[in-house]
Amino acid sequence: MNxxxxxxxxxxxxxxxxxxxxxxxxxxxxxxxxxRGFIPCDLCWFQxxxxxxxxxxxxxxxxxxxxSVRKFxxxxxxxxxxxxxFHYLEQKVPGFGGIRPCVSGVPCSAxxxxxxxxxxxxxxxxxxxxxxxxxxxxxxxKQAKTNE
Numbered sequence: 001m002n003x004x005x006x007x008x009x010x011x012x013x014x015x016x017x018x019x020x021x022x023x024x025x026x027x028x029x030x031x032x033x034x035x036r037g038f039i040p041c042d043l044c045w046f047q048x049x050x051x052x053x054x055x056x057x058x059x060x061x062x063x064x065x066x067x068s069v070r071k072f073x074x075x076x077x078x079x080x081x082x083x084x085x086f087h088y089l090e091q092k093v094p095g096f097g098g099i100r101p102c103v104s105g106v107p108c109s110a111x112x113x114x115x116x117x118x119x120x121x122x123x124x125x126x127x128x129x130x131x132x133x134x135x136x137x138x139x140x141x142k143q144a145k146t147n148e
Contacts, residue, residue, distance in 0.1 A: 011139055012065050018073065018135040019058035025128035026055050032112065032121060041106040043087040047125045050080030054132060070136040077136065081129035087122035 029048055032038045040048065054076055061069030089096050090108050111120050 011067050012062065014135045014139050015058060015062045015065075015067060015069070018132045019055070019062045021128050021131045021135075022051060022054040022058050025051050025125065028124060029121075036112075038112045038121075039106045041108040041110065043083060043090070043108045044121065046083050047080055047087065047122070050076045050083065051125065051128065058132075067139050070139045073132065074136045074140075077129045077132040081126055081133060084122045084126035084129055088120065088126060091120055091122060092118070 029040075029044075029051070033040055054073060057069050057072050057076075061067065061073075087108060091111055114120055
């Protein structure tokens with residue numbers, strides 16, 4: 001096995017990891033809404049809008065060993081992560097929740113879960129988006145090293 005083939009195999013593992021994270025995050029959000037009956041707020045819907053396509057994009061990229069999908073994944077994960085940060089701040093920082101009121105039936109400052117005093121649904125989404133973003137940045141770094 002030559003070095004180029006070995007490097008490509010290592011890169012696919014980052015795609016596979018990011019895909020697995022996106023699948024777990026998507027299944028988790030569906031679990032909370034469909035099984036536990038938690039009604040998503042507006043910001044939860046926006047986070048879902050950016051997470052759900054990642055399952056398909058990363059899945060296709062993983063099974064075709066195509067690391068070029070990172071150019072589509074990175075913007076989605078960064079924007080989704082930014083929304084997650086905003087949502088988490090709205091839940092945890094007093095006075096921050098009034099900046100943009102939710103117009104649907106559930107306020108965005110509501111906390112359905114609060115594990116260990118800091119883990120909420122937006123925190124879980126932020127963790128997933130962060131892991132996916134880091135995986136894509138590692139792929140960019142590995143690509144730059146192989147081009148040298």
